[in-house]
Amino acid sequence: MKFTDLNPHGGIGANCSFCEVDGFRFAIDSGLHPKFAGAESLPDHSLIERNSLDFIILTHCHLDHLGTLPLLSREHPDAPVFLSYGSSVISRRMLSNSISVMRRQRSELNLPELPLYGRGDLSSLYSRMKPLSTDEPLTLEKDGRSIEVTLHHAGHVAGAVSVTIRSEKQRVFFTGDILFNDQRTLNGARPPLAEVDVLVTETTRGHTSRDPNCQREAEIVNLLEATRKTLANGGSVLLPIFALGRMQEMLLILDEAFRRKAIPSVPVFCSGLGMDLVNHFHEISRNSNDLRFNRKVLKSVGARPLPRKLIPGRDLPMQGIYLVSSGMMVENTPSYVLATSMLGKDRNSILFVGYCDPSTPGGKLLETQPDEPFEFKEIDWVEPVRAKIHQFDLSGHADREELVALAKKLSPKTIILHHGDPESRDWFSSTLSPLGAKIIDPEPLVTYET
Numbered sequence: 408m409k410f411t412d413l414n415p416h417g418g419i420g421a422n423c424s425f426c427e428v429d430g431f432r433f434a435i436d437s438g439l440h441p442k443f444a445g446a447e448s449l450p451d452h453s454l455i456e457r458n459s460l461d462f463i464i465l466t467h468c469h470l471d472h473l474g475t476l477p478l479l480s481r482e483h484p485d486a487p488v489f490l491s492y493g494s495s496v497i498s499r500r501m502l503s504n505s506i507s508v509m510r511r512q513r514s515e516l517n518l519p520e521l522p523l524y525g526r527g528d529l530s531s532l533y534s535r536m537k538p539l540s541t542d543e544p545l546t547l548e549k550d551g552r553s554i555e556v557t558l559h560h561a562g563h564v565a566g567a568v569s570v571t572i573r574s575e576k577q578r579v580f581f582t583g584d585i586l587f588n589d590q591r592t593l594n595g596a597r598p599p600l601a602e603v604d605v606l607v608t609e610t611t612r613g614h615t616s617r618d619p620n621c622q623r624e625a626e627i628v629n630l631l632e633a634t635r636k637t638l639a640n641g642g643s644v645l646l647p648i649f650a651l652g653r654m655q656e657m658l659l660i661l662d663e664a665f666r667r668k669a670i671p672s673v674p675v676f677c678s679g680l681g682m683d684l685v686n687h688f689h690e691i692s693r694n695s696n697d698l699r700f701n702r703k704v705l706k707s708v709g710a711r712p713l714p715r716k717l718i719p720g721r722d723l724p725m726q727g728i729y730l731v732s733s734g735m736m737v738e739n740t741p742s743y744v745l746a747t748s749m750l751g752k753d754r755n756s757i758l759f760v761g762y763c764d765p766s767t768p769g770g771k772l773l774e775t776q777p778d779e780p781f782e783f784k785e786i787d788w789v790e791p792v793r794a795k796i797h798q799f800d801l802s803g804h805a806d807r808e809e810l811v812a813l814a815k816k817l818s819p820k821t822i823i824l825h826h827g828d829p830e831s832r833d834w835f836s837s838t839l840s841p842l843g844a845k846i847i848d849p850e851p852l853v854t855y856e857t
């Protein structure tokens with residue numbers, strides 16, 4: 408197998424892997440780097456000769472995996488795009504939102520190359536999409552050789568899959584972004600446990616050990632308690648959150664908490680994309696045993712759309728829970744602008760429910776001490792940190808120990824580290840080395856053969 412990581416910045420970002428197994432050439436995912444905009448946010452597709460891919464696989468619809476798929480597919484018009492049924496539904500909403508965001512960035516950030524693609528590219532991409540059922544191998548033939556592609560339910564987010572590629576010579580397993588725990592909406596991953604030659608594993612949480620007292624359910628209890636206290640004191644709660652997956656999960660958790668009267672009944676404000684995705688989740692769950700979701704939850708929590716135009720520092724429309732993207736409070740997103748209104752008042756709370764990269768505003772806010780000033784650079788605004796700031800570990804990614812246990816079960820000859828910061832990959836390198844497999848921590852844009 409040949410493997411090239413096309414994400415030029417390394418770590419987690421514009422995820423895109425270019426692979427060759429027994430003469431079959433394929434790419435897995437083609438994302439957009441969340442911390443950059445325009446040309447800097449792209450994977451380097453130039454290393455793949457035009458129209459040379461036999462197929463493309465999309466593991467799931469987070470934009471760091473999906474955001475440049477229309478570009479890659481445009482360069483390889485004959486390559487079918489294999490994905491789950493769930494991703495075939497969700498990708499449409501995510502990509503059309505992505506065009507709107509790029510249109511806005513074009514003038515805001517003065518990037519004339521935006522948008523990177525248009526509606527026509529999306530229609531062409533949709534015509535190349537071939538949804539596959541999980542656990543059902545698809546056989547492809549070329550030059551008298553054959554290869555099998557199988558998708559497996561990966562937890563993580565609705566529609567997410569892991570991938571097995573089996574040629575006559577090699578069996579390769581890609582975890583993709585994977586979560587073994589069941590969530591309220593979604594069953595945990597079901598990877599196959601057959602031995603493999605090559606394992607390509609995500610390493611997101613390599614740098615994070617889980618406190619045994621902070622299992623997922625305990626973290627949900629802690630999060631609800633922090634929410635209850637804030638609301639009881641007359642404050643509002645900002646939950647910066649991914650619009651895809653985490654927001655729908657949180658709607659169910661809040662609905663349950665309202666019913667049990669574990670938190671006072673207040674309005675819940677959601678961003679438009681998250682509310683639209685609720686309808687897609689509803690539709691997918693009717694055709695899936697792994698996703699449980701009913702759009703009635705919006706009504707039952709009394710969800711309301713955010714006001715269209717958010718003005719920095721302006722008082723909130725009313726006391727409530729603000730369930731809005733982005734999860735890392737990235738510049739100019741609703742969570743970023745709302746934080747200007749909430750941060751300076753000690754009755755409010757800003758509660759993070761996932762990982763925040765240290766270089767993002769969310770990561771920086773978590774590092775800022777109470778009463779210190781916090782600068783919203785992008786909009787030239789400063790507020791003292793008076794609101795309570797907490798982070799809860801509700802990650803959508805497997806704990807590192809679980810991934811090590813999986814690697815042991817699959818007993819690969821080669822392990823390729825993927826989707827993780829350098830420190831995380833280092834932890835996996837040293838922890839996995841006693842297994843005796845060859846471990847590759849690929850440099851971006853370098854081809855490895857194994």
Ligand SMILES: [Zn+2]
Pocket residue numbers: 467469563564584
């Ligand atoms: Zn993801």
Ligand SMILES: [Zn+2]
Pocket residue numbers: 419422469471472584826
């Ligand atoms: Zn990811």
